[in-house]
Amino acid sequence: MSSETTLLRRISRSRTDRLLGGVCGGIARATGIDSLVVRVAVVALTVAGGTGALLYVVAWLMLPEEGSDRSLAHAAAVDRGRDLGEVLAIGSIVLGVILLVRATGVWFSDALVWPLLLAGVGLAVIWRQAGDEDRSSIMKVVDRLPRPGAGPAPADLRSRRAALARVALGVALVVSGVGAFLAASDAFSAVRQGVLASAGIVGGLALITGPFWVRMGRDLASERRKRIRSEERAEVAAHLHDSVLQTLALIQRNADDPRAVVTMARRQERELRGWLFENEQDMPGAETLAAGLARAGEEVEGLHGVSIDVVAVGDLPLDDRTRALVAAAREAMVNAAKWSGDETVSVYAEVRDGEASVFVRDWGAGFDLETVAPDRHGVRESIVERMARHGGKAVVRSTLGEGTEVELRL
Amino acid sequence: MTSTAKPRVFLVDDHELFRSGVRAELGDSVDVVGEASEVRAAIEMILERRPEVVLLDVHLPDGGGRAVVQGVAPQAPEVRFLALSVSDAAEDVIGVIRAGARGYVTKTISGPELADAIRRVADGDVVFSRRLAGFVLDAFAASPGPSADPDLDQLTAREQEVLRLIARGYPYKAIAKELVISARTVETHVSSVLHKLQLSNRHDLTRWATERRLI
Numbered sequence: 001m002s003s004e005t006t007l008l009r010r011i012s013r014s015r016t017d018r019l020l021g022g023v024c025g026g027i028a029r030a031t032g033i034d035s036l037v038v039r040v041a042v043v044a045l046t047v048a049g050g051t052g053a054l055l056y057v058v059a060w061l062m063l064p065e066e067g068s069d070r071s072l073a074h075a076a077a078v079d080r081g082r083d084l085g086e087v088l089a090i091g092s093i094v095l096g097v098i099l100l101v102r103a104t105g106v107w108f109s110d111a112l113v114w115p116l117l118l119a120g121v122g123l124a125v126i127w128r129q130a131g132d133e134d135r136s137s138i139m140k141v142v143d144r145l146p147r148p149g150a151g152p153a154p155a156d157l158r159s160r161r162a163a164l165a166r167v168a169l170g171v172a173l174v175v176s177g178v179g180a181f182l183a184a185s186d187a188f189s190a191v192r193q194g195v196l197a198s199a200g201i202v203g204g205l206a207l208i209t210g211p212f213w214v215r216m217g218r219d220l221a222s223e224r225r226k227r228i229r230s231e232e233r234a235e236v237a238a239h240l241h242d243s244v245l246q247t248l249a250l251i252q253r254n255a256d257d258p259r260a261v262v263t264m265a266r267r268q269e270r271e272l273r274g275w276l277f278e279n280e281q282d283m284p285g286a287e288t289l290a291a292g293l294a295r296a297g298e299e300v301e302g303l304h305g306v307s308i309d310v311v312a313v314g315d316l317p318l319d320d321r322t323r324a325l326v327a328a329a330r331e332a333m334v335n336a337a338k339w340s341g342d343e344t345v346s347v348y349a350e351v352r353d354g355e356a357s358v359f360v361r362d363w364g365a366g367f368d369l370e371t372v373a374p375d376r377h378g379v380r381e382s383i384v385e386r387m388a389r390h391g392g393k394a395v396v397r398s399t400l401g402e403g404t405e406v407e408l409r410l
Numbered sequence: 411m412t413s414t415a416k417p418r419v420f421l422v423d424d425h426e427l428f429r430s431g432v433r434a435e436l437g438d439s440v441d442v443v444g445e446a447s448e449v450r451a452a453i454e455m456i457l458e459r460r461p462e463v464v465l466l467d468v469h470l471p472d473g474g475g476r477a478v479v480q481g482v483a484p485q486a487p488e489v490r491f492l493a494l495s496v497s498d499a500a501e502d503v504i505g506v507i508r509a510g511a512r513g514y515v516t517k518t519i520s521g522p523e524l525a526d527a528i529r530r531v532a533d534g535d536v537v538f539s540r541r542l543a544g545f546v547l548d549a550f551a552a553s554p555g556p557s558a559d560p561d562l563d564q565l566t567a568r569e570q571e572v573l574r575l576i577a578r579g580y581p582y583k584a585i586a587k588e589l590v591i592s593a594r595t596v597e598t599h600v601s602s603v604l605h606k607l608q609l610s611n612r613h614d615l616t617r618w619a620t621e622r623r624l625i
Binding site: 350 | 540541
């Protein structure tokens with residue numbers, strides 16, 4: 001989802017921070033810009049060619065009010081579909097009259113009439129679709145328009161700031177009126193005329209086709225969301241079927257062999273955990289010491305049916321030396337799994353100041369180091385000598401009846 | 411708080427299956443005085459029944475185990491919490507510990523071990539799993555930088571030794587033997603670590619927890 005669509009979706013016309021339609025207040029809330037700044041910008045755009053007012057009306061039509069999910073334009077298009085004919089008919093008549101007037105030469109300027117006409121149509125649509133709040137704010141503005149003979153506006157203005165903004169709006173309207181007049185009487189350059197005309201056309205097109213595009217954009221976005229969700233669901237279902245359901249079936253079949261059941265459940269647990277968290281963890285495959293040890297633990301667990309719990313503090317990338325460390329640790333795990341008789345083997349790895357230590361601990365039978373037969377190559381060759389070859393060392397501590405700990409340092 | 415009577419235990423977990431599993435595993439070793447599956451009901455019932463130990467699932471809808479601790483602690487500070495988690499996400503675990511839980515164990519723990527952990531928590535002790543010990547070592551490993559309270563922000567050499575042995579899989583008794591200290595002293599060190607874990611303002615503690623999961 002692009003950030004623009006989410007931003008657009010977040011904008012709604014404010015119910016609380018509003019002078020007219022709540023458009024500026026809504027934009028201010030969605031973007032974090034002060035609403036006064038937004039209002040000044042709109043006024044400035046109005047003064048400089050009239051687009052500000054037009055865009056304001058367009059936004060009023062297109063943005064849903066806070067708490068509602070439908071814009072006035074949307075409501076007009078959906079609810080009052082049958083009114084559309086009426087609108088079209090009236091519109092055609094008006095257009096015809098205007099063209100007729102234009103042909104007779106009694107005419108101001110295209111640049112003045114069309115934008116005003118469009119804005120008028122927009123206001124009419126707003127009026128027709130507006131809720132009470134929209135309507136009352138329009139009425140308020142109309143009430144406060146200076147009228148001949150009327151005194152100053154009543155002093156029940158909501159706040160000084162609102163009053164100031166209203167004055168600014170009035171000034172802007174006057175200035176833009178003067179500007180439009182000057183433009184119409186060719187006091188400005190032809191370039192200016194062109195800009196006004198194209199702004200009018202763009203604004204008109206936006207006004208007419210806008211609701212359609214907005215609706216289509218929203219529909220597309222929600223459809224894409226739905227599709228992504230259903231793809232995810234399919235993936236999860238496939239994965240659960242391949243792994244978890246299979247394991248559950250196996251467990252049911254092996255219900256009378258608790259050891260096998262535990263092994264299968266643990267393997268499934270690891271697998272599922274890895275699958276669930278793989279995206280959130282920056283640990284690619286077995287490229288680090290901790291990951292290598294975890295994988296070695298899994299393998300030994302699978303082969304010998306004991307549970308091997310790896311806890312790691314700090315980590316190192318895997319190279320020849322750390323690979324040797326993992327291999328030696330794996331051998332120690334195998335020994336513990338095979339000979340100790342304990343059901344859990346604790347593996348603890350720690351990297352401190354560039355030095356890696358791995359402890360493999362069981363609390364099983366233990367043995368007497370002196371009496372180990374010389375043909376038991378496991379400890380001597382796989383562990384002690386392998387560590388020595390890579391500049392590390394291995395210490396095996398064991399007490400009969402209190403288990404064994406193999407300490408590897410590198 | 412007597413260790414002779416059976417500890418009065420309350421279960422909070424949103425999985426009925428897991429609760430009945432725990433009840434069955436604990437069997438006669440504890441006295442289960444109630445159970446709840448959601449935060450609000452849990453707080454209400456715990457305040458009413460005043461168990462000694464609450465076995466608390468870290469993952470609950472509506473705020474997690476943390477919300478339960480925070481809801482109960484002000485009114486019933488004597489109730490102790492043992493967090494039980496399957497997720498091992500560091501931020502969850504550290505969250506519930508910092509809220510005030512006295513220990514943390516994984517759901518794969520065996521029945522007798524769990525009963526033992528409950529008894530220790532009921533006696534006022536602290537229960538650290540191997541993972542939690544590893545986590546604390548890792549989180550306190552980096553130098554804390556400028557620190558408002560160095561006593562809280564750093565582990566003593568002895569505390570590190572104790573934690574390291576826990577992480578290596580040593581029970582308290584074996585740790586005491588290895589370090590030639592009394593089991594009571596081991597317990598004191600672990601309590602002190604828990605205290606630091608709950609009160610330290612080390613900024614990297616939280617960051618560490620969110621960046622990593624305890625696998």
